[in-house]
Amino acid sequence: MTLRRKTFVIITTILLLLVLFLYFLSRIILLNSYLQLEENIARNNTSRVLNALARELEQLSRTTADWAYWDDTYYFVQDRNEAYIAANLTDGTLASLHLNFLILVDNDGEVVLSKFVDLETEMETGPMFNPEEIVPLLVPDFTDLKGDVRSILQTSGGPVLATSRYLLTSLAEGPVQGRLILGYMLDDSKVEDLSQTLNTSLRLHPPTFPVPVDGLQPVVTAVQTNPAAIAVYPIDRNTVAGYALISNLINQPVLLLEVDTPREVYQQGLATFTYYILSLVIVGALFIVVTLLLLDRIVLSRLNQLSQRVDDIRRTGDLTLPIQVDGEDELSTLARETREMLSEIAAFKEALENSNLELEARVRQRTEELLAANEALRVEVSQRERAQEQLAAARDQALEALNLKTQILANISHDARTPLNIVSLRAEMMLRESYGQVTPKQKDALETILLSAHELLHFINNLLQESQTRANAARLHNALFSLNEVVQEVVALTRPIAERKNLKLNVEISPDSSLTYLHGDVSCLKRILSNLVDNAIKFTEYGEVTVRGFLPDSDHWAISVTDTGPGIAEADMASIFEAFWQADGSITRTAGRGVGLGLSIVKQMTLLMEGKVTVQSNSSGSTFTVSFPFRTAGSGGGV
């Protein structure tokens, strides 16, 4: 729904509602007023007729008075002088007074004289009704001295207007000699006269008049029950009728008066109302047209123009298209702001495009740089790969050489052991004097041979072990063992050497059951222990060497070897575990030989078993301690 259509619908609806409201309001107020006015007019008309009838009776009463207070008439009733009749009661006299009848009644109520005249012919006629019909109805009140009575009566000849007076002298003195009654017929011509005189349409009906119009009867009934009331009721579109009941002196209904009034006022009101509504509709329609035209000119067409422009811009994507709305108001402001916004967007768009171009250029540049870097990297990688290959080859060669060396060393070791064994066995046998007695000097020499053989063997063993460790050939072979047994075995092998140097070799194994069975590599442990004990014996000239097995804490077991040697200088502490470490003069002097590989092997093997080696030393001796965790893959725990 367009804005225009919406506006049209809203304005039309509002106007329609307004017209409807005004229509009903006017209808209620205006037409009811007209109806009220009309009723008042009809009531007035009816009253007017009633007043006219009263005036007729008044007129008649005055005429009656002229005749009744007259000596001629006064005396005529007494003497019945015919001359009076001949002189005064001619036909012309009554006709000139528009009277239809004259009745004289004596004090006994007897009719003395009655005379009827036809007003058209102005001639006396026969009685139009029996005078006796009306005489009893015109009896005056006692209080009224003149006996003035006036009434509309129904007779067998039709309705009549009649008045009555006492017969008095010309000086209006009594005694009363009777009554004079004058009157005329209320016939159609008289009614017509009245109608013309009053300029109104009136009709006389019998009091029991059956009203022919539907719905009128209740009104007539209401009037009939209340003689003083006037009822008004519209008979049809053109006529409204007022009704009144006319009674005689004893309150008997005589006539039903109907006075018709044209409904000019009401019709005028209706016409006015119609014109009013019509003009309202026309003005409303004009208002709609003018409003729409103005709205269209001031707002809608300009809005449409703006919308069209914006749509053009949207369709073409050209942000530079002009947006212009005439005038200086909110719409032109909107157009201006839209224009400014679009120009900002255009600027932004341009900046974005520039930025995009710049970005693309940068990306291109970076991509090229990246490609170059990639190429350089690829070259470098291939160079590195080549280098690595060369390195791997070199490493393989080195490993091969190392393995070869280890193999050679193993062979040497193996091949050297047998002759060494022969030497040592022979020497031992000779010392035991298996081949005859030996002199002390020979014994000394044999002991030297034995010691040297032992050292040589030890050296070979260490060389081999070092080589194997380096080639990572040393593997742990864990098994359950008894610490005491291992220590005793190692000590047994070195005991002869200790004894020869007069050194005490002690073994102190803690009785703790945790040390009864341990898990680990026995040969490794033996090598560690024999190296430590050998070293201790080697560097101790006096005193003792003590091997201890103990628990330093709940998670570790340990072996320590303590000697009473000269100790190790603080400066040498850091390097004693290095392979082929040469001790300084103080040690070489005492031991006479290099330390060689012993401590290096101790350290490597201890680490292999995930243990730790520590040394404490002072001038009174050194203590080497190796400790191992109970529960590790390397050593395992006690059972």
Added chain:
Amino acid sequence: MAEYQALIVEDDAALGSIFAEVFDSCGLQTTVVKDGRLALTWLEDAVPDLILLDLHLPHISGLEILDNIRANSRLKTAVVAVVTADAMRSREASKKADLVLTKPVSLNQLLQLAEWFNEGRD
């Protein structure tokens, strides 16, 4: 006291003769063979009480001989002492041998072994 019979399988004649000399001196009846083949041949007819077996032998290795001995129920009473200079092999041999002696073997070890027999293998 019955004489115990000892077989020494050692390719080095000098060492073999020393072993024999020591055992003889302890009252064992000793035989020395120089290689595995001879050892197996000798074992076909005799049941020694002690076999001192070098692992590094020509023709047939000490381990093979050990397997043969262990497979032969006739020889189940024999005490097999392996002598080797090779630590790796000694480990292998220790699963089957009664005793493993690592070269250099000391005179004490030999004497103790002989003593053990002389004292009734208790």
